[in-house]
Amino acid sequence: MQLKEMALLKRQGYIDGRWVDGDGGKRFAVSDPASGQTIVEVADMGAAETRRAIDAAARALPAWRAKPAKDRAVILRKWYDLILAHADDLALLMTTEQGKPLAEARGEVVYGASFVEWFAEEGRRANGDIIPTIAADRRLLAVKQPIGVCAAITPWNFPIAMITRKVAPAFAAGCTVVAKPAEATPLSALALAELAERAGFPPGVFNVIVGSGERAPEIGMEMCTNPVVRKVSFTGSTEVGRILLRQSADTVKKLSLELGGNAPFIVFDDADLDAAVEGALASKYRNAGQTCVCANRLYVQEGVYDAFAKKLADKVAQFKVGAGTEAGVTIGPLIEEAAVRKVEEHVADALAKGATAVLGGKRHARGGLFFEPTVLTGVTPAMRVA
Numbered sequence: 001m002q003l004k005e006m007a008l009l010k011r012q013g014y015i016d017g018r019w020v021d022g023d024g025g026k027r028f029a030v031s032d033p034a035s036g037q038t039i040v041e042v043a044d045m046g047a048a049e050t051r052r053a054i055d056a057a058a059r060a061l062p063a064w065r066a067k068p069a070k071d072r073a074v075i076l077r078k079w080y081d082l083i084l085a086h087a088d089d090l091a092l093l094m095t096t097e098q099g100k101p102l103a104e105a106r107g108e109v110v111y112g113a114s115f116v117e118w119f120a121e122e123g124r125r126a127n128g129d130i131i132p133t134i135a136a137d138r139r140l141l142a143v144k145q146p147i148g149v150c151a152a153i154t155p156w157n158f159p160i161a162m163i164t165r166k167v168a169p170a171f172a173a174g175c176t177v178v179a180k181p182a183e184a185t186p187l188s189a190l191a192l193a194e195l196a197e198r199a200g201f202p203p204g205v206f207n208v209i210v211g212s213g214e215r216a217p218e219i220g221m222e223m224c225t226n227p228v229v230r231k232v233s234f235t236g237s238t239e240v241g242r243i244l245l246r247q248s249a250d251t252v253k254k255l256s257l258e259l260g261g262n263a264p265f266i267v268f269d270d271a272d273l274d275a276a277v278e279g280a281l282a283s284k285y286r287n288a289g290q291t292c293v294c295a296n297r298l299y300v301q302e303g304v305y306d307a308f309a310k311k312l313a314d315k316v317a318q319f320k321v322g323a324g325t326e327a328g329v330t331i332g333p334l335i336e337e338a339a340v341r342k343v344e345e346h347v348a349d350a351l352a353k354g355a356t357a358v359l360g361g362k363r364h365a366r367g368g369l370f371f372e373p374t375v376l377t378g379v380t381p382a383m384r385v386a
Contacts, residue, residue, distance in 0.1 A: 008194055009191070010191065013042075013049060013190075018203070022045040028041060028042065028212035030187060033368075042186055042210050043210055047221065053178045064175075069172070079116055082195040083113040083164075090109045092105070097159070097185045098188075108160055123172025127144070145174075148231070149178065150231040151224075151232045164192070171206070220247070231254045262296055263283075263296055264295065265280055274311070281316070285319070288371075340371055349385065354380070358376065
C-alpha cells in the first residue's frame with residue numbers, strides 16, 4: 001500500500017496529544033483481508049493505557065468545555081476540510097484494512113466527513129430553553145452542557161463513519177473523547193487522529209486506544225467502570241452491548257448502544273421489480289453484506305416471486321469479486337475466516353432444509369476470505385439464514 005502521504009499510516013496509539021506504544025512494547029498485526037498479508041503491526045494497549053487516556057481527557061475537559069462553541073466549530077471545520085483533502089489516502093487505507101471496494105470506501109470518507117461538518121455547525125446552536133411554569137413567581141431554564149469524558153467503541157465495517165458519527169457531536173458539545181476502534185481496522189481511526197491533531201485539537205481532547213481482540217475486554221471494562229467516563233457509545237453485537245450495559249451500571253453512565261440489526265426486505269405484487277431489485281442489491285450486498293442495516297431476508301409476494309428471483313440472480317451474477325483496490329470490483333472479501341465459516345454454515349443449513357442455491361453458495365475460486373455472491377430461494381423461517 002502506497003499512500004500519497006505515508007504519515008497517515010500510524011502504528012501507535014494516540015494519548016494526550018502524543019503517539020505512544022503500549023506498555024511492554026506489545027504489538028498486534030493488522031492484515032489485508034484480500035491478500036491475508038500483514039499491513040503493519042500496531043501497539044497492543046490495555047486497561048492501563050486506557051486509564052491514562054481517560055485521565056488525559058479529564059484534564060483537557062475544562063478548557064475544551066469553556067471554549068466558545070464557535071471556536072470549537074472552527075477546529076471541527078478544519079478537521080472536515082483535512083479529511084476531504086486526504087480522501088484518496090483514507091479510502092485506500094480503509095480498503096486495505098477492511099476490504100470494501102475502493103468506490104465504497106471513498107463514499108464512506110465523504111459520508112464520515114459530513115458528520116463533522118454537520119456538528120461543527122450544529123454546535124454553534126446548542127441553545128437552551130425557557131419553559132412555561134405553573135406560577136408567576138417562577139422561571140424554569142434548561143441549559144445544555146457537555147456531559148464530560150466520553151468513550152466511543154466502534155466496529156470494523158465502517159471504520160471512519162462510525163468514528164466521526166460518535167466523536168463529532170461530542171466535540172461540538174464540548175466533551176472530550178477516548179475512542180477504541182475495532183482491532184481489525186485501527187488504521188483508519190489513527191489516521192483521523194493525525195488529521196485532528198493538524199486541525200488544532202488540543203492534547204487530550206481526542207485519544208485513540210488500539211488493542212488486539214484478546215485485550216478488548218479489559219479496555220471495555222476500564223471504559224465502563226471508570227467513574228470519570230460519563231458516557232459510552234458502542235456500535236456492535238447485541239452480546240457485547242449487554243456486557244457493556246452491565247459493566248456501566250455501578251457508575252450509572254449514559255449509554256448509546258447501536259446493536260445487531262434484523263431487517264426484512266419486502267416486495268409486493270404491485271412493486272416496480274427493477275427498482276425493487278436495485279434496492280435489494282444496495283441493501284443486501286453493500287460491503288459484502290457486512291453492515292448492521294443489511295437485509296437479513298427478502299419476503300416476496302407469490303405473484304412476483306419467480307420473476308423477482310430471476311431478475312435478482314441475473315444482476316448478482318454480474319458482480320465482480322476481488323480485492324477492493326482492483327478496477328470494477330463490487331464485492332470484496334469478508335473480514336475474517338470466522339465470517340466465511342459462518343456464511344458457509346448458514347448456507348449449508350438452508351440447503352439441508354430445502355432451500356435452493358440459484359446462484360453461488362460456496363467459497364469463491366479466488367480462495368482466502370472471498371465468498372461467491374449468493375441467492376437462495378425457498379427459504380423458510382426454520383432456517384438459520386432467515
